[in-house]
Amino acid sequence: MDPKLILMVCLFLIPVTAIADYVRPQPRKTLRFSWNPKPPNYPQQVHISLAGDRHMRVTWVTVDKYSPSIVEYGTSPGRYSSIAKGESTSYSYLFYSSGKIHHTVIGPLEHNTIYFYRCGGQGPDLQLKTPPAQFPVTFAVAGDLGQTGWTKTTLDHIDRCNYDLHLLPGDLSYADYLQHRWDTFGELVQPLASARPWMVTEGNHEEENIPLLKDGFESYNSRWKMPFEESGSSSNLYYSFEVAGVHVIMLGSYVDYDEQSDQYRWLKVDLSKVDRKKTPWLIVLFHVPWYNSNKAHQGEGDDMMMAMEPLLYAANVDIVLAGHVHAYERTKRVNTGRVDPCGTVHITIGDGGNREGLAHRYVNPQPEWSVFREASFGHGELKIVNSTHAFWSWHRNDDDEPVRSDQVWITSLISSGCVAEKKNELRKILVAP
CATH class of the missing domain: 3.60.21.10 (Metallo-dependent phosphatases)
Incomplete structure (x- = not known):
């Protein structure tokens, strides 16, 4: 093959490769969750949100309707210097009945600080970090x-x-x-x-x-x-x-x-x-x-x-x-x-x-x-x-x-x-x- 022709082909291919569009990903299937039974009073679906100045709302779900809405917390793992009691709710939706949904506000908390906490007196020792008081x-x-x-x-x-x-x-x-x-x-x-x-x-x-x-x-x-x-x-x-x-x-x-x-x-x-x-x-x-x-x-x-x-x-x-x-x-x-x-x-x-x-x-x-x-x-x-x-x-x-x-x-x-x-x-x- 003519070397000049080879060079022309290479020069033609290089810019095509360089400007190739990003190949967008295809949708993926819905995740499957294996059944993982836990004790009825075990806290599940834990999430936190801000609840006013220097306070945090801790939310979790238990199967046990009598589990207390308490959160123990402190700045050392496994050592809880404070405890807060909150509220709970539940709802029914056609043939579905929710567990007991707990909402407990903890604080006042220090800014930019790691806290260790436990929900309902059960379950693992979790930890959260509070946001800073100033930029960034x-x-x-x-x-x-x-x-x-x-x-x-x-x-x-x-x-x-x-x-x-x-x-x-x-x-x-x-x-x-x-x-x-x-x-x-x-x-x-x-x-x-x-x-x-x-x-x-x-x-x-x-x-x-x-x-x-x-x-x-x-x-x-x-x-x-x-x-x-x-x-x-x-x-x-x-x-x-x-x-x-x-x-x-x-x-x-x-x-x-x-x-x-x-x-x-x-x-x-x-x-x-x-x-x-x-x-x-x-x-x-x-x-x-x-x-x-x-x-x-x-x-x-x-x-x-x-x-x-x-x-x-x-x-x-x-x-x-x-x-x-x-x-x-x-x-x-x-x-x-x-x-x-x-x-x-x-x-x-x-x-x-x-x-x-x-x-x-x-x-x-x-x-x-x-x-x-x-x-x-x-x-x-x-x-x-x-x-x-x-x-x-x-x-x-x-x-x-x-x-x-x-x-x-x-x-x-x-x-x-x-x-x-x-x-x-x-x-x-x-x-x-």
């Missing part, structure tokens, strides 16, 4: 988890991350009316959720409403109690909390959100209490994205955006995290559909590992406000470094290895002059009837 603070972020092989990979990757809290913008277990799937999900996430606070909000797969028989979100509300009362909310479906200079608001995409709704009125009150000197970062989570250039779930967030975006814009929300769409997307700072330096960065991260697979099709041409988009499973990490700078990275699940595929430094609006410019705008909205 790191959030792991993954939505639409489910219980598949990709879910397990996502959780394994998060476990390697040196994070302080997990943020989950809806669609946890994908139980979808099969209540035992809530139990297997609780067991699946316990290794992580018992060690770091999991702060969650509801998605459409949590609703499980049966007209005339069952109200929506009963299973979710019974099992995943968040600090709604501590933040002045009347519903577990929307609440707020503060950690290390960050004010985080969790909103409900599936509860009324118009200007006359309880959620909207609560949001105005909550925003009026935000002190940007104390918490210079303002982050909001909800399930259905407002800015979405994927063909899946197009326009589903429009009504909520129309009602609430003016309020979030006036309040200078830095970042919005959403799920629902089974793909990843990050925007520029945006407001009312246009790039705006005083707008909000929107991140869709509904790609934790759900059983429904990925949303591969995107709207073209790509909108001006959309920076990066890809249909792959993965998780995000948000490190708030100080009052002005945060580092966001998205880690694609590439053959079970975390690959950092998108990253960006984000500058807070408090440092941009936007907060001062919109002060009167926020005041007008907050005082409006």
Whole structure:
């Protein structure tokens, strides 16, 4: 063969190899959980969440209806210097009856400290780490988890991350009316959720409403109690909390959100209490994205955006995290559909590992406000470094290895002059009837 021809063939092949598209992973099967019987009073499905300043809520389930809702805890393994007593609940769902679901608040706790604890006077010696009191603070972020092989990979990757809290913008277990799937999900996430606070909000797969028989979100509300009362909310479906200079608001995409709704009125009150000197970062989570250039779930967030975006814009929300769409997307700072330096960065991260697979099709041409988009499973990490700078990275699940595929430094609006410019705008909205 002519050497010149061989050279031409090689030169032609090299760039093709270099620009080959990433091969997206296929969906994986739902995990199978072997039957592992435990004593009736053995604590199962343990997870923790923040419960106001320097307090933590410990949640677990027992088969035994008489097991006490107590948590023993201290800073040395096996030596418990404190004990707290909590409350319990249970629910029935058609032919299913839950175990006894315990919720016990412990504290006050020291910041950035490892505590050892035991639930109900039984079971193993568990440990948790409280978040820091000041920057830096790191959030792991993954939505639409489910219980598949990709879910397990996502959780394994998060476990390697040196994070302080997990943020989950809806669609946890994908139980979808099969209540035992809530139990297997609780067991699946316990290794992580018992060690770091999991702060969650509801998605459409949590609703499980049966007209005339069952109200929506009963299973979710019974099992995943968040600090709604501590933040002045009347519903577990929307609440707020503060950690290390960050004010985080969790909103409900599936509860009324118009200007006359309880959620909207609560949001105005909550925003009026935000002190940007104390918490210079303002982050909001909800399930259905407002800015979405994927063909899946197009326009589903429009009504909520129309009602609430003016309020979030006036309040200078830095970042919005959403799920629902089974793909990843990050925007520029945006407001009312246009790039705006005083707008909000929107991140869709509904790609934790759900059983429904990925949303591969995107709207073209790509909108001006959309920076990066890809249909792959993965998780995000948000490190708030100080009052002005945060580092966001998205880690694609590439053959079970975390690959950092998108990253960006984000500058807070408090440092941009936007907060001062919109002060009167926020005041007008907050005082409006």
